[in-house]
Amino acid sequence: MDKKITVIAGGVIGSSFPIVFALGGYNVVSYNKWKEEEEKVKEYIDNALNTLVNQKIFTSEEKNSILSRISYTGNIEEALEDVYYVQECLPEKYEIKQEFIKEFEKYAPDEAVMGSSTSGLLISEIAKYAEKPERIIGAHPYNPPHLIPLIELAKGEKSSDEAIKIAKEIFEASNKEPIVLNKELKGFVSNRIQAAVFREVISMVLDGAVSMEDADKAVTFGPGIRWGIMGPGLIFELGGGEGGIETLLKHIGPSLESWLEDLATWTEIPEEAKEKIPDMVAESLKNRPKEIGNDRKSLLKYRDEMLLDILKLHDKF
Numbered sequence: 589m590d591k592k593i594t595v596i597a598g599g600v601i602g603s604s605f606p607i608v609f610a611l612g613g614y615n616v617v618s619y620n621k622w623k624e625e626e627e628k629v630k631e632y633i634d635n636a637l638n639t640l641v642n643q644k645i646f647t648s649e650e651k652n653s654i655l656s657r658i659s660y661t662g663n664i665e666e667a668l669e670d671v672y673y674v675q676e677c678l679p680e681k682y683e684i685k686q687e688f689i690k691e692f693e694k695y696a697p698d699e700a701v702m703g704s705s706t707s708g709l710l711i712s713e714i715a716k717y718a719e720k721p722e723r724i725i726g727a728h729p730y731n732p733p734h735l736i737p738l739i740e741l742a743k744g745e746k747s748s749d750e751a752i753k754i755a756k757e758i759f760e761a762s763n764k765e766p767i768v769l770n771k772e773l774k775g776f777v778s779n780r781i782q783a784a785v786f787r788e789v790i791s792m793v794l795d796g797a798v799s800m801e802d803a804d805k806a807v808t809f810g811p812g813i814r815w816g817i818m819g820p821g822l823i824f825e826l827g828g829g830e831g832g833i834e835t836l837l838k839h840i841g842p843s844l845e846s847w848l849e850d851l852a853t854w855t856e857i858p859e860e861a862k863e864k865i866p867d868m869v870a871e872s873l874k875n876r877p878k879e880i881g882n883d884r885k886s887l888l889k890y891r892d893e894m895l896l897d898i899l900k901l902h903d904k905f
C-alpha cells in the first residue's frame with residue numbers, strides 16, 4: 589500500500605502504533621524528536637514482535653516483512669511530507685498538541701488527516717487554532733494498540749465526516765475495530781463503561797458486601813466473560829429468549845430500576861478507597877495460584893497470553 593502513515597512521538601502509545609499500521613500493509617514512519625527515543629521505539633517494536641513470533645502468531649519472515657514497512661526519522665518535515673494519515677501520540681497537554689498542529693499544517697499535504705490519541709482532551713480544543721480543523725479528529729486507542737482491537741473515532745465541533753471515513757478505512761484495513769462517536773464525550777465510550785463498573789465494584793467492596801477478590805471474580809466469570817464475546821445489547825437480546833431484549837426490558841425492567849436506585853453515584857474517589865483498595869488488591873493477588881499470576885510479573889504474563897488466545901478467537905491475529 590503506498591499511502592504513507594506517520595506516528596508522532598514514541599512513548600507508551602506511540603511505540604506500539606507503528607505495528608498496527610504496518611500490519612495493515614501501510615508504510616509507516618515513526619517520528620521521534622530525540623535519537624534515544626527512536627532507539628527505545630525500535631526496541632519496543634522488536635520485543636513486541638518477538639512475543640508474537642514466540643506465541644506462533646507470526647513467523648520470523650513475517651516479522652521481518654512487518655519491520656521492513658516501518659522507517660524512522662527525527663526530521664518533522666520529512667515525517668509529514670506526502671503523508672496520508674497522522675497518528676499523534678504526544679503528551680496529554682493542549683499546548684503540545686496545538687503546537688504540533690502548526691507543523692502538521694505547514695508540512696503535510698492539505699488533504700492529510702490527523703487522529704489524536706488523546707484520552708481525555710477535547711478535539712475542538714486541540715484543533716482550536718488550526719486553519720483546517722475539519723481534518724483533525726480523535727482516534728483513541730486502548731493500550732497496547734497493537735493488541736487491543738478497539739479504536740474510538742471522535743469528531744470535534746468542526747471535524748468532517750470525510751476525515752472520520754478516511755481514518756475508519758485505515759483502521760479497518762489494519763484489522764482494528766473502529767467505532768464512531770457522534771459527539772464529544774469525556775472519557776469516550778469505553779472509559780465511561782469502565783468507570784461505571786469500577787465505581788460500583790469499589791463501592792460494594794468498601795461497604796463490606798463482597799471482598800475485592802470475589803468482586804473481581806464476579807466480573808471475570810460473569811458479565812466480563814460474556815462481554816469478551818459480545819456487548820450488553822446483544823447479550824440482553826439473547827437474555828430475553830424468544831422475545832429478545834424487548835421482553836427482557838419488560839420482565840427485568842422493574843428489578844433493574846430498583847438496582848439502579850441502589851447503585852453508587854459518587855463523583856470523587858472516596859479517601860477510604862485510596863487508603864484501602866490497594867491493600868485489598870495486593871491481598872487478592874497474593875492468594876492466586878502462581879500459574880494464573882500471583883505477582884505483577886506473572887499476572888502480566890498470564891493476561892497477555894490469554895489476551896492473544898482471545899484475539900485469535902476473534903480472528904484478530
Ligand SMILES: NC(=O)c1ccc[n+]([C@@H]2O[C@H](COP(=O)([O-])OP(=O)(O)OC[C@H]3O[C@@H](n4cnc5c(N)ncnc54)[C@H](O)[C@@H]3O)[C@@H](O)[C@H]2O)c1
Pocket residue numbers: 597598599600601602620621625676677678679680681684705706707708728729730731
Ligand atoms: N498510556 C495509555 O495507556 C494511553 C491510552 C490511550 C491514549 N493515550 C493517549 O496517548 C497520548 C500519548 O500518551 P503516552 O502514554 O504514550 O505518553 P508518553 O508520555 O509515554 O509519550 C509521549 C511522548 O512524546 C514525546 N514528546 C514530548 N514532548 C514532545 C514534543 N514537543 N515533540 C515531540 N515529542 C515529544 C515524549 O518524549 C514521549 O515519548 C496521550 O494523549 C494519552 O492521553 C494513552
